[in-house]
Amino acid sequence: MAVAGRTVLDVLRLSTVYLGEHGSGTPRLDAELLCAHALGLQRMDVYLQFDRPLRDGELDVIRELVRRRGRGEPVAYLTGVREFYGRSFAVDPGVLIPRPETETLVEVVLRHLRSAPDGGRGARVADLGTGSGCIAVSLAAEMPGLRVVATDVSAAALVVAQRNAERHGVSERISFMQGSWGEALEGALDMVVSNPPYVTTDELAHADRDVRDFEPHVALLAGDDGLDAYRALLESLRGTMRDGARIILEVDPRRTEAVRSLITAEFAGVETVVARDLAGRDRVVDAQLPA
Numbered sequence: 001m002a003v004a005g006r007t008v009l010d011v012l013r014l015s016t017v018y019l020g021e022h023g024s025g026t027p028r029l030d031a032e033l034l035c036a037h038a039l040g041l042q043r044m045d046v047y048l049q050f051d052r053p054l055r056d057g058e059l060d061v062i063r064e065l066v067r068r069r070g071r072g073e074p075v076a077y078l079t080g081v082r083e084f085y086g087r088s089f090a091v092d093p094g095v096l097i098p099r100p101e102t103e104t105l106v107e108v109v110l111r112h113l114r115s116a117p118d119g120g121r122g123a124r125v126a127d128l129g130t131g132s133g134c135i136a137v138s139l140a141a142e143m144p145g146l147r148v149v150a151t152d153v154s155a156a157a158l159v160v161a162q163r164n165a166e167r168h169g170v171s172e173r174i175s176f177m178q179g180s181w182g183e184a185l186e187g188a189l190d191m192v193v194s195n196p197p198y199v200t201t202d203e204l205a206h207a208d209r210d211v212r213d214f215e216p217h218v219a220l221l222a223g224d225d226g227l228d229a230y231r232a233l234l235e236s237l238r239g240t241m242r243d244g245a246r247i248i249l250e251v252d253p254r255r256t257e258a259v260r261s262l263i264t265a266e267f268a269g270v271e272t273v274v275a276r277d278l279a280g281r282d283r284v285v286d287a288q289l290p291a
Contacts, residue, residue, distance in 0.1 A: 006059065009050040011035060015066045022070035023209070030075050034065040037079040072209040085138040089164050094156035095132040096219035102195050104277040105250045106138050108284050109193050112246060113143055121145040124242075128181045128194040128233060129153075131219055133161025133174070135193060140170035151177045151184050154218065182236035189240050195250040196229035197222040226252060230259055234266040241267070244291035248284060256282040263287045 006014075012031050019027035036043045038061040054062070065078050076082040076097045082089050084098040085106055091097055113120025120143055127136035130150035140148050152158050158176050165171040177184040182192065199220045204212055211220070222229040230249070237247070247267075251259045260272045269290035277283035 006054055007050065008035065008039075008046060008052050008054060011054060011059065011062055012046070012050075015062070018066060019070060023072065024069065030069055031066065033075050033079060034069060035062055038062045038065055072213055074210050074214055077214060082132075084134045085142075087138065087141065087168060089132050089134050089137070090160060090167065091132050092160060093214060094154065094216060095160050096215055098132060098134040101277050101279075101283055102135065102250055104275060104283045105193065105195060105248065106135060106142075108275050108286055109135075109139060109191065109248055110142055112191070112248075112286075113139075113146065119143075119145075123190040124187065125149070125191045125193065126151065126182065126185055126189050128192060128236075129196055129219075129229075130161050130176070131157050131195075133164040133176075135195065136161070136174050137164050137168050137170055139193075140165070140173045141168050146173065148174045149177060149185060150174055151179050151181065153178065153180045154216075157219075180236065181233045182240055185240055187240075188242040189237075189245055190242055191246045191248065192237060192241070193248050194233060196233055198226045198229065198250075198252045198255065200224055200226040225258075226255055227258055227262065230262050234262055238266075241289055243289060245289050247287045247289075249287075250283060251285050253281040253283065256285060259285050260287075 012035055015031035016027045019030050024030050032043050032046055036046050039058060068078060069075060074097055076091050077093055080090060082091050082098050085103050089098060113123060125148050127148055127150045130136050130152045133150060136148045136150040140146055150161060155178055158178055162176055165174045197220050199222060201224055204221055256274055263272060264270055267289055270287050272285055272287040274282050275284040275286055
């Protein structure tokens with residue numbers, strides 16, 4: 001794919017063609033990100049070095065990254081990072097890659113916290129199924145003084161989440177606990193936040209290979225109807241929510257009403273509203289228990 005004497009621009013062009021022929025939906029972007037990672041550059045800096053000849057060792061690294069991407073391995077796993085809510089998060093194959101849609105969930109939570117009389121500092125917030133920690137870390141970073149409890153059933157995921165908390169200087173304000181949903185929590189909560197798995201068994205079987213073959217199924221699969229994780233999460237919250245507390249969940253737009261029904265069946269008198277993402281799709285169910 002690349003030989004000695006090739007410039008950065010040559011390799012970008014060749015890599016873009018290769019990735020386009022091997023299933024990438026964003027071949028040029030992928031090529032730029034992989035090239036920048038291999039050379040220790042920011043993506044925009046690659047443009048300033050188009051005419052730079054590459055050494056054999058550099059070519060070998062880029063070639064291997066592009067080949068792995070051509071087999072479907074996500075760019076985020078190849079580079080080890082993913083941007084989320086204006087910050088760079090470490091990721092690996094043990095955690096779900098953060099999606100832009102989840103930023104809507106963060107926005108909804110921040111809006112409620114900032115409108116509280118104390119600016120949300122006294123709220124007891126739990127991020128269930130934290131994965132990479134992108135939600136918990138973003139909330140703590142955006143809200144100085146806020147303390148968050150983050151749980152995950154995966155010990156490997158908690159290691160990544162803790163790294164990200166340290167990366168962004170909020171590790172002292174996030175307590176990480178291993179356990180299924182809210183089962184590891186003690187004491188009453190003011191707010192529960194989560195992006196649970198909501199992919200059905202059939203949907204995963206027909207998903208893009210990037211997702212199907214590389215991302216952790218435990219963070220994706222939610223049974224034949226895509227609702228198993230919501231059922232388990234809500235059941236785990238029995239007796240843990242304060243009066244007037246909120247449960248804020250990311251949803252698949254196709255199953256918004258089903259999730260709302262599960263919440264109202266579990267908590268009497270709860271009121272729910274739906275927030276849409278930037279594409280105008282239902283993305284977050286925002287439920288408040290009666291005061």
